Amino acid sequence: MKLIHLYNNEHNGGTRLSNVIVKPRGIIPSFKRLWKKNAVPYLFLLPWFLGIFILTLGPMVSSFYLSFTQYNILSPAEWVGIDNYKKMFDDDRFLKSLKVTFTYVFTSVPLKLSCALLVALLLNKGIRGLSIYRTIYYIPTLLGGSVAIAVLWRKMFGLEGIVNQFLLNVFNIQGTDWIANPKTALYSIVLLSVWQFGSPMIIFLAGLKQVPLEYYEAAQVDGANKMRQFFTITIPLLTPVILFNLVMGLIGAFQAFTQSFIISGGTGGPIDSTLFYTLYLYMKGFAFFEMGYASAMAWILLLVIAIMTAVIFGTTKYWVNYGDGGK
Amino acid sequence: MASKALNLRWLTHVVIIVIGCFMLYPIFWLISSSFKPAYLIFSDVRLWPAEVTLDNYAKGWAGIARLKFSTFFANSFIIAILSVIGNIIGCSLAAYAFGRLDFSLKKFWFALMMMTIMLPHHVTIIPQYILFRNMDWINTFFPLVTPKFLATEAFFIFLMIQFVRGLPRELDESATIDGCGTFRIYWRIILPLMVPALITTSIFTFIGAWDDFFSQLLFLNSADKYTVPLGLRLFMDSSGASSWGPLFAMSVLALVPCLIIFFALQKHFVEGISTTGLKG
Numbered sequence: 001m002k003l004i005h006l007y008n009n010e011h012n013g014g015t016r017l018s019n020v021i022v023k024p025r026g027i028i029p030s031f032k033r034l035w036k037k038n039a040v041p042y043l044f045l046l047p048w049f050l051g052i053f054i055l056t057l058g059p060m061v062s063s064f065y066l067s068f069t070q071y072n073i074l075s076p077a078e079w080v081g082i083d084n085y086k087k088m089f090d091d092d093r094f095l096k097s098l099k100v101t102f103t104y105v106f107t108s109v110p111l112k113l114s115c116a117l118l119v120a121l122l123l124n125k126g127i128r129g130l131s132i133y134r135t136i137y138y139i140p141t142l143l144g145g146s147v148a149i150a151v152l153w154r155k156m157f158g159l160e161g162i163v164n165q166f167l168l169n170v171f172n173i174q175g176t177d178w179i180a181n182p183k184t185a186l187y188s189i190v191l192l193s194v195w196q197f198g199s200p201m202i203i204f205l206a207g208l209k210q211v212p213l214e215y216y217e218a219a220q221v222d223g224a225n226k227m228r229q230f231f232t233i234t235i236p237l238l239t240p241v242i243l244f245n246l247v248m249g250l251i252g253a254f255q256a257f258t259q260s261f262i263i264s265g266g267t268g269g270p271i272d273s274t275l276f277y278t279l280y281l282y283m284k285g286f287a288f289f290e291m292g293y294a295s296a297m298a299w300i301l302l303l304v305i306a307i308m309t310a311v312i313f314g315t316t317k318y319w320v321n322y323g324d325g326g327k
Numbered sequence: 328m329a330s331k332a333l334n335l336r337w338l339t340h341v342v343i344i345v346i347g348c349f350m351l352y353p354i355f356w357l358i359s360s361s362f363k364p365a366y367l368i369f370s371d372v373r374l375w376p377a378e379v380t381l382d383n384y385a386k387g388w389a390g391i392a393r394l395k396f397s398t399f400f401a402n403s404f405i406i407a408i409l410s411v412i413g414n415i416i417g418c419s420l421a422a423y424a425f426g427r428l429d430f431s432l433k434k435f436w437f438a439l440m441m442m443t444i445m446l447p448h449h450v451t452i453i454p455q456y457i458l459f460r461n462m463d464w465i466n467t468f469f470p471l472v473t474p475k476f477l478a479t480e481a482f483f484i485f486l487m488i489q490f491v492r493g494l495p496r497e498l499d500e501s502a503t504i505d506g507c508g509t510f511r512i513y514w515r516i517i518l519p520l521m522v523p524a525l526i527t528t529s530i531f532t533f534i535g536a537w538d539d540f541f542s543q544l545l546f547l548n549s550a551d552k553y554t555v556p557l558g559l560r561l562f563m564d565s566s567g568a569s570s571w572g573p574l575f576a577m578s579v580l581a582l583v584p585c586l587i588i589f590f591a592l593q594k595h596f597v598e599g600i601s602t603t604g605l606k607g
Contacts, residue, residue, distance in 0.1 A: 041430035048421040051477030147556035148578035159573035298449040
């Protein structure tokens, strides 16, 4: 029986004939069999294997090792144990970059998701021209990651920018230089991120389309008003989508770089108020050539992201609704 | 009752349009400013400028210090197109293996591939930089393009696997009976049927490579190799208050390729995002 089984496996489902005829060939040497089964698929995977070993796993091991060394690319790496990790907690700029990044993540992600959900609800009312509106609302997301838009933002929120002109003309308020003011600089970048709510909006729209209309009809029969329907039907059924958008948003936000780099002119200023974690990592690694320290920072970033994701997934049983009514 | 519903519908449209205009205002302002003479950019709030000029475009395109902006565009295009080709080849080969073929340790490799999707670039970038430096690849396009041919953007592999799994297996089986080898099945059957997934991949790869700033900042360091994002930054840093016009003009041009792709392939965009949650 076992032989038949092996033989069939080798043929990947095989023909019906082989179910009855057991040939002695079923016991071909295992190496040969492995070769026959794997040679072609592994050939297809060859580029991916090269990539994952040379550009992903190898560098990960190497970066982990470097994080315990002092290394400036010119002289050999010098083992310093956990010094890099210890140094971080005395490094004011590192702590500042953590604070800036957490502030950014915890303001931009919830705001972005709220805007995305609100607009998705607005667009999901079965109105005409949905695809045109969807396009309009997606354009900022399409363009927002570029240096061109960051340049625009920097000028819009400058002293003479349109934001201040608008405030002056409409409300007669003289605004500050939002980019040069350490109190507001970070929030101008938050706003730039919130402005790009197009992707989560499209995902929310796809999720809203999945909600069966009968649920609302039944609720209406039971006398539930719109507000109640929203909180007892829409939101619970949307929780898997919210979870997805939340996790993707957080992971993306922790790695934000380009916008802060351009808007602060590569400095993280004024007085480090937009010193994002990745910007500081870049400075440490590629401006000061403290590559050991920068590697340690990269691992802390990975750790922070992993913990955040784990915490969110740990809480899903309290708020995410999978499938039909918790079967 | 009916008129109330009608009014509500109109109100919804109005709200959506007003918010939409508000959202697009910065972009309209950018475009409008790029056509304004320097002295009007910050004094004229109106979107339709009192005086229209193409000077900014001429000045911007002429570039700075012997560096033409066309060079930056050419470099960006080369990188973006090679990235697209690389991702299509590298990722589709891997996706075909994962989606269709049977081999040892498949589950293990698949899990590993999935884990790399979420991996922040930062944990590999420093050793990668050292590696490319040792290969004398700094200030060439190789560090930006080679990884795509080696399918390092696992996300696209996953997207293609999902697609390959949806294709009927009978096609492969009948091709096998007709004497097609595995490679010919990939090339003649799977790849042509995968075109929608390939288009989605191409779109997002192109835009990703076009807007990429971090890697280009790291690996390109002489101005003749600069791409559009690096060119814009150079422009911004080296120009005084007087040359915001040319900077805005070049910013507008920098946005054009993405806009063209977006409007030409809108359907694929929406499908790509809503089925996979691409691009946060």
